[in-house]
Amino acid sequence: MSDKTQDLEDKGWATARTLAEALPFIQQYDRETVVIKYGGHAMGQEETAKLFAADSVLLKLLGLHPVVVHGGGPQISRMLEKAGVKSTFIDGLRVTDEPTMEVAEMVLSGAINKEIANWITLAGAEADVRGVGLSGKDAGLIQVEKVVRTKSKGGIEEVIDLGFVGEPTKIDPQLITGLIHADHDYIPVIAPIGVSKDGETFNINADTVAGALAGALKAKRMLLLTDVAGVLGGDGELIREMTVAQAKQAIADGVATGGMIPKLETAIAAVESGVEAVVILDGRRPHAMLVELFTEHGSGTLITR
Template sequence: MDEFERQSEERGWATAKTLAEALPYIQIYDRETVVIKYGGHAMGETAVAKQFAADVVLLKLMGVNPVVVHGGGPQISAMLDKAGVKSNFVDGLRVTDRDTMAVAEMVLSGAVNKEIAHWISVAGKEADVRGIGLSGKDAGLLTVEKTTRTKRDPDSLIEHEVDLGFVGEPTKVDPKLIAGLIASETDDWVPVIAPIGVADDGQTYNVNADTVAGAVAGSLHAKRMLLLTDVKGVMDRNGDIIRQMTLSEAQALIDDGTASGGMIPKLQTAMAAVRAGVEAVVILDGRRPHAMLVELFTEYGAGTLVKA
């Protein structure tokens, strides 16, 4: 046996060992719904997008029901820059005027949504697993209301309302369309949802993708919600990753300042999703290859798990 054959044999035994160790976790997630928030700058890299799609297809083939909710902030910003439109942000939320809303919907519901659905369909072609692109406007999936924010003047300490334009917050999720796709006995669909919603008056709004993912996961009573980000997870004061925490521990991290910046809304989204009926939410690094598989099918996972 030459060196190549020896290494191939060792890889074969290692693969078999990995599959055997994953069996208990595969059984745990069999026919369970997992909502995946896909975002971050890695979305713009074709190789990473293809790997993500392949992992989603593998989840489907292993008996999991994946539902993808995606963002697209960098793509929106790039398109606005090309159009010469300057973006303003308040507390991390893009101020969205009518022109910006039109661009946001075009990018999110169009290019980004369809590309993700396409790569899932390509990865799942041989197994007949197909991605299907949707937005919150389809079949009354996501009803929203205009977001209101207040900001305190640092000099006068007087709070005043900030108009974010066409930015919305979910008020209702109608999961019938998603549930129907998941339950289909003739096709293996993977819903891919753009974070666009409609208010009762018919106005279209841009919605934070993390918030949409949490609302969708709650409506589906998902087993897990995976928040794919650009960081490993939630860090303690020593810079070490926290593997697991309760809702009260998550709130304490926000209150004492350990969690700061963009991690605060992610923890708030995780807590809201758990309160809405999701068993647990995991914040993990979506840039790492196979992070979702490591999280769901190995003992220690790949990020920070938040549960009741």
């Protein structure tokens, strides 16, 4: 036997071992819903998007019901810059006036949403798995209220107007459940846009949408794909597991800082609303979702009740 043939045989045995080790996890997630927040920074280059799409298709073929919620902050910023519109942020939320809202909806519900859905459809073509691009405006999926922020100035509470920035108040998951349990293998891809009772369009933080949707669907897992390995401790080491109480303490003690705070807050809210567990992980790493769901050691930080 040549060295090349031996190498191929060794790789074949290694693949078989991997599949055998994954079997208990595949059974654990059979017919369970997994909500995936695919972040603007985690989207990366075209090759990263193709890998994400292929892994999402694989999840569907293995019996899971993946539901994708995507962001697009960096892409919106680039488009606004091209249009000569200056962005302002308060507490991590983009101040969204009418021109900004128009651009945000165009980028999120248009270019990004349809591109992700298309990559999934292309990746799943042989198995007839299809991505379906939606926004929170479709079929009354996400109803919102305007976000109101206040700050104290000289002992007086001052209201900060963020414009067309909304917070989910009601999720109607009928459209999503209809798609994921349909005879065809559909993967919903949802843009974080919602409507108020008066029919006004609002931009929503994508992490918040993913958490609210995961709670409404009683998802077994929510995966927050971002551009960091997970929650890091004071020593810079990755924290593999946290309870909700420990996550709250990490925020209070300043262990979690910057953009990790809203992610942990989203994870806490999702778990408290019925999601079994939330994982914050690096979406830029190839096959990060598969490593998290189908191996013993997982990937990222797991937050549970």
